Amino acid sequence: xxxxxxxxxxxxxxxxxxxxxxxxxxxxxxxxxxxxxxxxxxxxxxxxxxxxxxxxxxxxxxxxxxxxxxxxxxxxxxxxxxxxxxxxxxxxxxxxxxxxxxxxxxxxxxxxxxxxxxxxxxxxxxxxxxxxxxxxxxxxxxxxxxxxxxxxxxxxxxxxxxxxxxxxxxxxxxxxxxxxxxxxxxxxxxxxxxxxxxxxxxxxxxxxxxxxxxxxxxxxxxxxxxxxxxxxxxxxxxxxxxxxxxxxxxxxxxxxxxxxxxxxxxxxxxxxxxxxxxxxxxxxxxxxxxxxxxxxxxxxxxxxxxxxxxxxxxxxxxxxxxxxxxxxxxxxxxxxxxxxxxxxxxxxxxxxxxxxxxxxxxxxxxxxxxxxxxxxxxxxxxxxxxxxxxxxxxxxxxxxxxxxxxxxxxxxxxxxxxxxxxxxx
Ligand code: NAD
Numbered sequence: 001x002x003x004x005x006x007x008x009x010x011x012x013x014x015x016x017x018x019x020x021x022x023x024x025x026x027x028x029x030x031x032x033x034x035x036x037x038x039x040x041x042x043x044x045x046x047x048x049x050x051x052x053x054x055x056x057x058x059x060x061x062x063x064x065x066x067x068x069x070x071x072x073x074x075x076x077x078x079x080x081x082x083x084x085x086x087x088x089x090x091x092x093x094x095x096x097x098x099x100x101x102x103x104x105x106x107x108x109x110x111x112x113x114x115x116x117x118x119x120x121x122x123x124x125x126x127x128x129x130x131x132x133x134x135x136x137x138x139x140x141x142x143x144x145x146x147x148x149x150x151x152x153x154x155x156x157x158x159x160x161x162x163x164x165x166x167x168x169x170x171x172x173x174x175x176x177x178x179x180x181x182x183x184x185x186x187x188x189x190x191x192x193x194x195x196x197x198x199x200x201x202x203x204x205x206x207x208x209x210x211x212x213x214x215x216x217x218x219x220x221x222x223x224x225x226x227x228x229x230x231x232x233x234x235x236x237x238x239x240x241x242x243x244x245x246x247x248x249x250x251x252x253x254x255x256x257x258x259x260x261x262x263x264x265x266x267x268x269x270x271x272x273x274x275x276x277x278x279x280x281x282x283x284x285x286x287x288x289x290x291x292x293x294x295x296x297x298x299x300x301x302x303x304x305x306x307x308x309x310x311x312x313x314x315x316x317x318x319x320x321x322x323x324x325x326x327x328x329x330x331x332x333x334x335x336x337x338x339x340x341x342x343x344x345x346x347x348x349x350x351x352x353x354x355x356x357x358x359x360x361x362x363x364x365x366x367x368x369x370x371x372x373x374x375x376x377x378x379x380x381x382x383x384x385x386x387x388x389x390x391x392x393x394x395x396x397x398x399x400x401x402x403x404x405x406x407x408x409x410x411x412x413x414x415x416x417x418x419x420x421x422x423x424x425x
Contacts (some may be wrong), residue, residue: 011090011305017331019093022407025400033419036096036411039089041065043111045135049127051120059133063111065145066092069417070142071313074099074110074355076150076183077157079125082304083112090305091150094326095355098348100410102387104359109145117152118274129157133164140165142179148358149183149229151304155195159188179365182358191361193373199233200377201353201384202300202324208388209320212345218242221296223318225249226303227270228353229276232266234300235263247286247294250303251414252278252345254288293314301328308333316342323347338401346403348410349391353380 020167043063048056058306065073075095088110096108152300159179166174184190210217220243226249235245244260255277269280301307302324313333324343337344364371395405
């Protein structure tokens with residue numbers, strides 16, 4: 001899907017429709033609905049950076065802080081041409097629900113820079129990142145707003161953010177600020193396993209779904225849109241359950257092989273090919289617009305928002321959609337999918353392994369500890385199973401779909417907090 005199309009369809013409109021529907025179903029307090037309908041802070045920065053050719057370019061960066069009733073704002077930074085204030089708003093709002101649903105002491109924030117990182121050298125990206133961090137200044141902080149990786153940002157970028165941020169602090173307090181950002185590389189205070197936390201969580205929800213429906217994942221054919229952090233790790237863990245990857249789409253093209261595509265071979269190829277799948281051998285190249293129509297059992301969107309729409313929802317063959325991405329399904333499409341009996345594990349549950357992994361990294365840094373990957377994955381598995389069961393039980397109680405019930409679990413937590421504390425003054 002082209003960048004301009006994504007902007008026009010509007011993730012913000014989508015998240016607000018989902019929110020208002022859930023608020024209606026549960027009967028959310030009117031005042032709290034008003035509070036949660038708006039964002040607390042919206043920061044837009046314009047900052048200059050010197051390019052490799054000596055010329056100056058001015059970039060625009062965003063950080064939207066939706067709500068912090070439950071704790072510091074938390075959410076990723078995205079480097080992509082579709083980043084704008086509406087996208088940052090929508091993604092920040094989803095983070096509030098996600099953190100609340102997972103029972104984490106966080107609110108929701110999101111941001112990024114409106115750029116195509118492909119067009120810049122590594123050293124330019126470093127200067128852009130550092131200058132963006134400097135421009136955000138004390139609008140972020142380890143107990144205020146904690147960014148993390150998202151589309152086109154990675155542990156290296158997080159390390160530059162942490163280094164720039166702590167460099168603005170006095171030497172004796174630098175180590176106290178390391179957790180200003182999560183998703184860092186291990187040597188810079190990162191958590192073992194944070195890289196795979198989101199994909200691991202996606203598969204944990206798929207396993208819970210299979211258990212609920214009394215199905216086996218052995219032999220299930222699945223397709224993945226986006227083969228970055230979330231898409232690859234989801235495939236890595238789903239393969240271990242005996243499922244077979246038959247189709248992948250990314251920004252460079254769409255590949256298909258009925259006999260199966262080995263995720264480890266594909267990621268090795270991507271690592272040597274600027275992260276892209278184009279040119280991977282022994283697969284059929286297919287038209288990207290047919291991707292969602294592929295005959296498969298499980299579909300994992302793990303790229304951008306608003307990919308599953310009323311235009312393609314009628315043709316989806318999968319029995320399950322596990323939303324690795326944020327906001328991949330719009331409201332019109334979901335109505336069609338539900339009417340067709342297709343299960344959807346909603347994003348705020350399905351990809352919550354990422355923010356939960358980030359929480360463990362944050363705790364590890366706060367306590368100056370180093371946690372073991374095996375313990376982290378056990379904690380994640382347990383947390384996601386609990387959230388999944390809660391969403392299913394709440395859906396039964398309210399006689400509603402899983403997305404609405406996931407929202408209700410989150411909103412009940414926020415409503416309780418506001419009711420107990422009141423609104424200052
Ligand atoms: P990434 O940058 O590692 O990977 C993004 C992938 O999407 C790449 O393979 C890219 O080629 C592909 N892509 C980009 N444009 C596309 C297009 N138009 N069509 C098809 N594919 C396209 O990003 P990521 O961290 O894996 O994030 C993917 C999604 O998961 C995003 O929606 C993000 O918000 C969400 N998410 C990420 C995390 C995390 O921990 N990284 C956590 C929760 C949710």
